[in-house]
Amino acid sequence: MEKKIRIGTRKSELAMAQAKWVEAELKKLNPQLETEIVGMTTTGDQILNKPLSKIGEKSLFTKELERALEEGKVDMVVHSLKDLPTTLPPGMIIGAICEREDPRDAVVMKEEHRTKRLTCLPAGSIIGTSSLRRAAQLQRRYPQLTISSVRGNLNTRLRKLDTGDGEAAFDAIVLAVAGITRMGWADRISHVLSHEDCMYAVGQGALGLECRDGDAAVLRLVAELADRPTRLSCVAERAFLRQLEGGCSVPVAVRSQLHDETLHLTGGVWSLDGSQEIRRTLAVQLPAGGDGDGDDGDARPGCSNGGGDGQPPHFVAVWAPSSEHARLAAAEKLGVDVANLLLQLGAKPILEAAKAANDATTG
Ligand code: DPM
Numbered sequence: 001m002e003k004k005i006r007i008g009t010r011k012s013e014l015a016m017a018q019a020k021w022v023e024a025e026l027k028k029l030n031p032q033l034e035t036e037i038v039g040m041t042t043t044g045d046q047i048l049n050k051p052l053s054k055i056g057e058k059s060l061f062t063k064e065l066e067r068a069l070e071e072g073k074v075d076m077v078v079h080s081l082k083d084l085p086t087t088l089p090p091g092m093i094i095g096a097i098c099e100r101e102d103p104r105d106a107v108v109m110k111e112e113h114r115t116k117r118l119t120c121l122p123a124g125s126i127i128g129t130s131s132l133r134r135a136a137q138l139q140r141r142y143p144q145l146t147i148s149s150v151r152g153n154l155n156t157r158l159r160k161l162d163t164g165d166g167e168a169a170f171d172a173i174v175l176a177v178a179g180i181t182r183m184g185w186a187d188r189i190s191h192v193l194s195h196e197d198c199m200y201a202v203g204q205g206a207l208g209l210e211c212r213d214g215d216a217a218v219l220r221l222v223a224e225l226a227d228r229p230t231r232l233s234c235v236a237e238r239a240f241l242r243q244l245e246g247g248c249s250v251p252v253a254v255r256s257q258l259h260d261e262t263l264h265l266t267g268g269v270w271s272l273d274g275s276q277e278i279r280r281t282l283a284v285q286l287p288a289g290g291d292g293d294g295d296d297g298d299a300r301p302g303c304s305n306g307g308g309d310g311q312p313p314h315f316v317a318v319w320a321p322s323s324e325h326a327r328l329a330a331a332e333k334l335g336v337d338v339a340n341l342l343l344q345l346g347a348k349p350i351l352e353a354a355k356a357a358n359d360a361t362t363g
Pocket of ligand 1: 080081082083129130131132133151174175176178180201205207
C-alpha cells in the first residue's frame with residue numbers, strides 16, 4: 001500500500017495505547033507501511049459528570065470518529081469493541097476484531113484492602129462502578145455492599161480510589177481486566193471476578209477496527225489482524241445484544257466459550273438492583289468449512305456489499321471472508337436464539353423497567 005494510513009482514536013490514555021498497539025501490529029506485518037495516529041475528543045469524553053447510562057445517546061464515543069472516517073480524514077478507527085453499537089452508520093463496517101484479552105472484570109481494592117476479596121469486605125463498603133451491568137450483578141451477589149457511581153477515565157478512577165477524592169470514599173472499584181492491563185496496571189488487580197459473580201459486557205476485551213465499507217485496500221490490510229475465535233464469539237454476543245435491543249442503559253451481560261468448534265453462549269439480564277435475573281446458556285456446533293485459519297482464502301475485502309452468492313454481506317456489522325460465512329451465520333443464530341429464549345422467559349419487562357427507572361432518575 002502506497003499511501004499513508006491514518007488511524008483515528010479517542011485521546012484517552014487507554015484509547016491511545018490501543019491505537020499504538022494496532023499501529024505496531026500493522027507495521028510488524030508491513031514494515032514499509034506509513035502510519036499516523038490521529039487523536040480526537042468525542043462528546044462522551046466531554047461529559048464526565050454523568051454515568052454513561054444516563055447520557056442517553058448511543059454512539060457517544062464514536063460519532064465524531066465516524067465522521068472523520070466518512071470524510072476521509074482517517075482511514076480506520078480503533079475502538080474497544082464493547083463501545084461500538086451493534087448497528088453502525090451506513091457505509092461503516094468493522095473490518096477486523098483483534099484477539100481478545102481476558103474479557104472479565106476485576107476488583108481493584110483500596111490499599112488497605114489489597115489482599116481481601118469482595119466477600120471479606122465489611123458490610124456497607126463502597127464499590128465504585130457506573131456500569132449498570134456490574135452494579136446489578138454485584139448487588140445480587142453481595143447485598144451487604146453499597147454500589148456507587150464513579151466516572152472519568154481510568155486514571156481518574158484510580159486516583160479517586162487512592163486519594164478518597166470525589167463523590168464517595170471508595171473501598172474498591174470494578175474495571176475490565178483488559179483496560180487495566182493495557183494501561184500497564186495489572187499489578188493493581190486484587191482479584192478477577194468469576195462468571196458467577198459478574199459476567200462481562202458484549203465485546204469486552206476485544207478491539208474493533210472500524211473502516212469504510214468498500215475500502216478494499218484498508219480492509220485487506222486490517223484483515224491480517226483479525227482473530228477468528230474472537231470474531232466468532234463476538235458475533236454471537238453482538239447478535240444477542242441486538243436481538244434484545246440492549247445497550248449501555250440496561251444490565252445485560254454475556255459469557256462465551258469456544259471449545260473444539262462448539263460455541264457456548266450464556267446471556268443474562270437483570271433488574272437494576274439485581275433482584276431479578278434471567279440467565280441461560282445455549283451451544284452450537286459450528287459447521288466445518290474454510291481453510292483452517294480462515295482469514296485469507298478467497299477473501300475479497302471490499303466486495304462485501306454484493307458478493308451475489310446470497311450470503312449476508314457481514315455479521316452484526318463485522319466483515320469476514322466468505323470462507324467464514326457459514327460459521328458466522330451459526331454464531332449469529334446462537335446469539336439470536338439465546339436472546340429469544342430470555343425474551344420468552346420474561347426478559348422484556350425486566351429490561352423495560354430497568355430502562356424506565358434509569359431514565360427517570362437524574363444523573
Ligand atoms: C461500556 C461500559 C463501560 C465502558 C458498560 C459496561 C464501563 C463503564 C463504567 C459499554 N464501555 O461495561 O457494563 O465502568 O462506568 C470501557 C472500558 C473498556 C472499554 C473500561 C472498563 C476497557 C477495555 C475493553 C468503558 N470501554 O470497562 O473498565 O473492555 O476492551
